[in-house]
Amino acid sequence: MNSNFPKTIYAIQHLAFEDLGSLEDLFYQLGFRVRYFEAGIDDLKQAFEYEGLTIILGGPIGVYETDDYPFLIDEIRYLKQRLEKNLPTIGICLGAQLIAHALGAKVYAGHVKEIGWSGLDIRYVNNNILAPLADTAVLHWHGDTFDLPENATLLASSKIYSNQAFQVGQNILALQFHVEVAEDSLEKWLIGHTCELRKANISISHLREDNNKYAEGLTDKAEIIFKEYLKNIGLV
Numbered sequence: 001m002n003s004n005f006p007k008t009i010y011a012i013q014h015l016a017f018e019d020l021g022s023l024e025d026l027f028y029q030l031g032f033r034v035r036y037f038e039a040g041i042d043d044l045k046q047a048f049e050y051e052g053l054t055i056i057l058g059g060p061i062g063v064y065e066t067d068d069y070p071f072l073i074d075e076i077r078y079l080k081q082r083l084e085k086n087l088p089t090i091g092i093c094l095g096a097q098l099i100a101h102a103l104g105a106k107v108y109a110g111h112v113k114e115i116g117w118s119g120l121d122i123r124y125v126n127n128n129i130l131a132p133l134a135d136t137a138v139l140h141w142h143g144d145t146f147d148l149p150e151n152a153t154l155l156a157s158s159k160i161y162s163n164q165a166f167q168v169g170q171n172i173l174a175l176q177f178h179v180e181v182a183e184d185s186l187e188k189w190l191i192g193h194t195c196e197l198r199k200a201n202i203s204i205s206h207l208r209e210d211n212n213k214y215a216e217g218l219t220d221k222a223e224i225i226f227k228e229y230l231k232n233i234g235l236v
Contacts, residue, residue, distance in 0.1 A: 009058075010047045012039055014061065019176075048075075050087070051087060063107045076101060083099065088233045089171065089172050090175070091173070092175050096176045100166075103168070106146040107146040109144055113143040113196075116206075130169065132221045140160075140176075142178075156177075168230060182219065186215065
C-alpha cells in the first residue's frame with residue numbers, strides 16, 4: 001500500500017440519497033473509512049485539499065447554475081486546484097461534469113434526458129479500466145452532457161451521448177453514469193426524483209424492474225473496477 005495516501009475516502013454529496021451506494025460496503029471491506037461532505041452546507045476546502053481519494057457524487061443541478069447555487073463557484077475553484085495537483089479524484093454524474101468543466105471542457109444541457117438502465121460502448125484503449133462493463137447494463141440518470149477535455153482519454157460512450165466516461169492519467173476518473181447504485185436503495189431515487197421522472201415521462205415501475213434485473217450484476221462489476229482503480233493509485 002502507498003503510505004502517502006490515507007485510508008479514509010472522502011465523498012462529496014450534492015443530494016442526501018445519492019451516496020456511495022454499493023461502493024461504501026466495498027470500501028469498508030477493504031479497510032477504508034468513509035467521510036461525507038455535504039455540498040452547499042459544509043466547507044469543501046478540506047475535501048478538495050485532501051491527499052487521499054476524494055469522490056464527487058451526483059445531483060440534479062448543473063455546473064453552470066452558479067447564480068442559483070453560488071457554492072458551486074468555490075467547489076469548482078477548489079476542484080481545479082485539486083486536478084492541477086493530480087490528486088486521486090473520481091467524479092460520478094454531476095461529479096464527472098464538474099471534472100470536465102474544471103478541465104476546461106464545455107458542460108451543457110443535452111438534447112434529451114438519459115434515464116434508465118442500458119449498456120455502454122466500451123472504447124478500445126489500452127488497459128481500459130471500464131472493460132468489465134462490456135455487456136453490462138448501467139444506470140444512466142442525467143440531462144446534461146459535456147465535451148471531452150483536452151488530454152483526456154475517452155473510455156465509454158452510449159447510444160445517446162458519446163462522452164460517458166474519461167480518464168486523465170491514473171488518478172482522475174470521470175463517470176457520467178452510475179455504477180454505485182445499490183439494488184436495495186434505488187427506491188430512494190424513485191421517490192426523490194419523482195418530479196423529474198414524471199416530467200420526462202419515465203416509467204417508474206420499469207426502472208424498478210430493471211433495477212431488480214441488473215443492479216446485482218453491476219455491483220459485481222463495480223467492485224472489479226474500483227479495486228483496479230485503487231490498485232493503480234497505490235491504495236491497495
